[in-house]
Amino acid sequence: MPTPAVHAPRHAPRVRLGCDVHPVAELAESVDLFGERYLARVFTPLEREQCEGPAQLDRLAGRFAAKEAVVKVLELPPTAAVPWHDIEVRTGRNGVPFVVLAGQAAQLALAQGIERIDVSLSHDAGIAMAVAAAMPVVEPAGGATEDEGA
């Protein structure tokens, strides 16, 4: 009996990925050079509040990497004005980070059919990294009957 072929359904949503790494030392250097101006320009008050503590710089570097990963996943045109605050990386009650978009970043995501962006952050040995996954809007199951039963 032949093994039936397995096909991904044609309506399977395409998840887009973006990633970035960022040296913690570079962020520390910016804080040393520009202090509050740098922090206020790049990070939202909530991001700064949620990063407080002894690992503050590592966590902020992770958030910067996440913002960059989101920029990549959104495939922004060079003319898109996306202030750093418009990509906010929040930590949920369960400790899992998630992204909240505003302004042109939110508009671009909507236009691209992106429903939400998940992120994963890590930092070790002076390097912070992040992966962002853009989750597309899932169409209702009723619109995909042609693939069922194949």
Place this chain on the structure above:
Amino acid sequence: MTDDTIRRVLDAHGKLRVPASGLDADADLYAAGMSSHASVNVMLALEDAFEVEFPDELLTKQTFCTIAAISAAIGTLAAVPA
């Protein structure tokens, strides 16, 4: 004078692989090694040097892509009364 100051800021903060003095005004700064994070430092240093503030609508990759583009942006900001 403006371009000289921009090149000085780029040498200090742009993390370019080559001296800014050796770059054409239309050379791609990102291709020359400037990262997005370095462009934040460049922007803040330019604000100090020219006593301007980059508004949100100018925070695009295109604004900081070349020395000529930066110079043009500063020109528009300097023309706005404080």
